[in-house]
Amino acid sequence: MKTISQKVSYLINNIFAGSTFRLADFQMQAEQVIDRLSQHKNFDIELWDFVEEVQYRRLVNLTDSELRQRLRDIDKNICFLEPTPQSRLMLNPDRGWLSPSYWCRLRHWTISEFRHRSLELPEAYHFPEVCDTDQAFDGILRGGEKRLVRISRLPWLKDTLDFGRLRLAPASSYQLIQNDLSRTDDEMRRSSKVPGEYVSITAENGKKIDVLGDFIKSRTRRCLQTNLDFDYWLLSFSTDLDPRLLSDFPSPHGDDGFLVIFDVLEFVRRCVPKLNEIAPLSDKSLEQIEYQDPYYPTYSEQKNLSVRATKEMRFAYQREWRLTVDPSGREVLGNGEAFFLDVGSLSDIAALYAKNGRKLHGAGPSSFWPR
Numbered sequence: 001m002k003t004i005s006q007k008v009s010y011l012i013n014n015i016f017a018g019s020t021f022r023l024a025d026f027q028m029q030a031e032q033v034i035d036r037l038s039q040h041k042n043f044d045i046e047l048w049d050f051v052e053e054v055q056y057r058r059l060v061n062l063t064d065s066e067l068r069q070r071l072r073d074i075d076k077n078i079c080f081l082e083p084t085p086q087s088r089l090m091l092n093p094d095r096g097w098l099s100p101s102y103w104c105r106l107r108h109w110t111i112s113e114f115r116h117r118s119l120e121l122p123e124a125y126h127f128p129e130v131c132d133t134d135q136a137f138d139g140i141l142r143g144g145e146k147r148l149v150r151i152s153r154l155p156w157l158k159d160t161l162d163f164g165r166l167r168l169a170p171a172s173s174y175q176l177i178q179n180d181l182s183r184t185d186d187e188m189r190r191s192s193k194v195p196g197e198y199v200s201i202t203a204e205n206g207k208k209i210d211v212l213g214d215f216i217k218s219r220t221r222r223c224l225q226t227n228l229d230f231d232y233w234l235l236s237f238s239t240d241l242d243p244r245l246l247s248d249f250p251s252p253h254g255d256d257g258f259l260v261i262f263d264v265l266e267f268v269r270r271c272v273p274k275l276n277e278i279a280p281l282s283d284k285s286l287e288q289i290e291y292q293d294p295y296y297p298t299y300s301e302q303k304n305l306s307v308r309a310t311k312e313m314r315f316a317y318q319r320e321w322r323l324t325v326d327p328s329g330r331e332v333l334g335n336g337e338a339f340f341l342d343v344g345s346l347s348d349i350a351a352l353y354a355k356n357g358r359k360l361h362g363a364g365p366s367s368f369w370p371r
Contacts, residue, residue, distance in 0.1 A: 028129040030075035033082055034104055042092055042101035048108050056198045058295045059113040061214050071110050072125050073314040078103045079127040080317030085143030096298050097291040097316050106293060128244040133368045139239035141319050148237040148261040148321055151249045157259040161352050161362050164343035168233040182248040188229050189220040190310050193294045219305050232308060232326040233333055239319040241368055262364055263349035270343045281330040286323050291316035
């Protein structure tokens with residue numbers, strides 16, 4: 001791991017000299033983070049081992065390939081959710097994804113399944129190291145102020161900055177995105193899974209029905225009367241500016257950048273009247289997404305599982321805030337397709353940044369790199 005002085009030297013010699021910034025030049029592993037977290041009181045391997053002994057093997061039906069991918073997803077989240085402010089470090093793992101020890105516990109139980117199978121652990125996964133950005137860009141997950149950050153093509157982000165043009169897409173459309181694991185998801189249902197051998201189902205005649213694979217319990221947006229899904233519309237942001245996310249949301253044009261909204265309350269104030277005009281009968285919200293492990297849901301996750309405000313844990317590194325418009329069947333928006341909303345210029349509360357950190361337009365620091 002490079003020191004801060006080495007990083008700063010690299011930035012000066014490469015980025016500001018006009019060279020391409022390669023995040024691959026700075027690498028980290030989950031074990032490096034875990035070594036530090038292991039000193040905290042919430043890191044309790046003995047307790048985790050005891051809990052595992054009294055419960056069933058929840059990952060038993062995953063294939064070896066799926067188990068390796070699960071470990072990689074957990075390691076990625078551990079690395080991408082760094083740095084950890086004290087407020088999150090103190091959270092008990094039962095609080096869920098915001099707690100660093102939650103991820104350490106999931107990793108411990110996942111590695112235990114490798115041992116049950118006598119399966120060799122894969123080589124350590126490497127991820128881009130934390131980028132030291134200016135504190136003005138630290139959002140709530142890094143202990144800063146509320147920020148909304150959107151990654152997209154610069155021409156589209158410029159329209160958002162100049163005209164407040166926002167594109168809200170139907171949630172159902174995200175299942176149709178191909179070859180894009182960072183975006184593709186079934187946004188119309190959320191599930192928890194239990195190995196079928198631990199589930200007992202009895203038919204009306206008293207005969208026991210065997211469950212093959214995992215028993216899946218889902219909460220959906222489907223109307224039982226019509227067998228149709230109640231769609232909702234959404235626009236996604238991240239809570240913090242993290243240059244590492246660029247590699248997960250690339251455009252084929254190579255003209256990606258960041259739009260950073262610094263005054264979130266003012267942004268909401270401008271959006272609400274326009275949303276009320278377009279969707280007077282719909283519920284509107286700007287909410288932080290909760291991330292859930294379908295195999296080890298916490299009590300709170302099982303009790304408060306929301307289709308609209310919950311995603312699977314593999315997406316946690318994205319740290320999503322979501323603007324949603326939910327008709328719940330009361331009205332149809334955009335003829336069922338994506339629609340645009342123009343809320344007026346945001347140039348006084350937001351700024352547009354190039355990949356190299358330089359501000360292009362708007363109100364904000366001249367660069368997202370430390371000054």
